[in-house]
Amino acid sequence: MTNLRTHAAPAPVDPDTDLAVLRGDCARMAPHWAAPAPHATRPVPPSHIHGVSVPASSARLLEAMSDYGD
Template identity: 75%
Template sequence: MTNLKVHSPAPADLEGDLAALRVDCARMAPHWAVPPHAAPRPVPPSLIHGVSVPARSARLLDAMSDYGD
């Protein structure tokens, strides 16, 4: 027979407010490591291949303004 009882490690706080949520987030933050940010390197044009743009799409993009309408 299967045991259908579920035990959570911490009781759910259904009456919590924003302050309680902020405390919980601050408590958990050290567990989330942020990876170091690496600047993207430019890709040389020789590595870009297989990209084709239909002439109609190129004309459409060329006719668009740089900052939108």
């Protein structure tokens, strides 16, 4: 099957285009891109988490940080 549609060559890029032109281009392209449907995630119960090991040096590093240790 032959594609009979033709597309014009893209216009030369102008380095002085402004944000409004870029936003307009993005708005025109948005309908062409489909986002995946969001899916709900459920928390995993702690009893299902096993086999995770943390090196002692990493645990000491995090323990010494005030944001994590206090």
